Amino acid sequence: MGVFEIYKQLLKAFGNQNWWPVENNFHPKEWEICAGAILTQNTNWNNVEKALNNMRKAGCVTIEDVLEIDEKDLRELIKPAGFYKQKAERLKIFAEAVGSSENLKTFLRKTSRENLLRIKGIGPETADSILLYAGNRRFFVVDAYTKRVFSRLGFFPENQNYETVRKFFEKNLPKNIKIYKEFHALIVKLAKDFCRKKPFCEKCPLKEDCSFKG
Known part of the structure; x- marks a missing residue:
């Protein structure tokens, strides 16, 4: 399964995350x-x-x-x-x-x-x-959750450097700011709920396409 297909599957499973969370208490x-x-x-x-x-x-x-x-x-x-x-x-x-x-x-x-x-x-x-x-500018955000999830899916090693991972996502996703925001948030959601350090694979929405078994 390709990267964009993973995005669509996570979006179907979790819905829009609407990141970044703000309370509108700061100006601007x-x-x-x-x-x-x-x-x-x-x-x-x-x-x-x-x-x-x-x-x-x-x-x-x-x-x-x-x-x-x-x-x-x-x-x-x-x-x-x-x-x-x-x-x-x-x-x-x-x-x-x-x-x-x-x-x-x-x-x-x-x-x-x-x-x-x-x-x-x-x-x-x-x-x-x-x-x-x-800034609403097209830069994909990579974090430890991103590396954990996608290394387990077999895309790259978990210790892959930041720039290589960022460029990988930017190459394999539509050039769309909304998708960049949503996908980053969806990866965090997946990593917190299922793809933890000690993973909960049984109900993971990506389990059929993941060879990693915790």
Whole structure:
């Protein structure tokens, strides 16, 4: 089964995931996506939501707010997301790179992926998440779930490098931003519910096409 057929099968099984999850508490809403993409590094989304909620309650909801707040205070707000000293610094550095809330949409539209990757703390997965979900630009997001699922399906080894995997998906999928967003979300759904580290293969929607047996 090809990659696009897998997408269609997962979409049929799970339905639209409508990612990226935002609560529209930040201004502009794209800033919530950018902040979430930085905060979700090395943690789960529940912890990110707690950190974002703390920021909302404190009124730290714009790029200007992040630039103005003392870094120690920002650390306290985002503590639930873990690595809070590192992430507070990264949020501030990213906010400085953008400059202002008013400039964010222009930044997301015009900045190159290469320039984004030059910003301290922005790696490939974070950069592609920001570009795809906040910037609506066609970059496929790869994460550990993607590598786990598709290595078990026999497409590549689980330790395959990020760029090779990203280019593989971009070559084998229609050039469609909505499909990129949905497929990434569907892979996460599959990995969390079925294709876990200790997999639950019995009811997996891809079990007939997967030779991996946990």
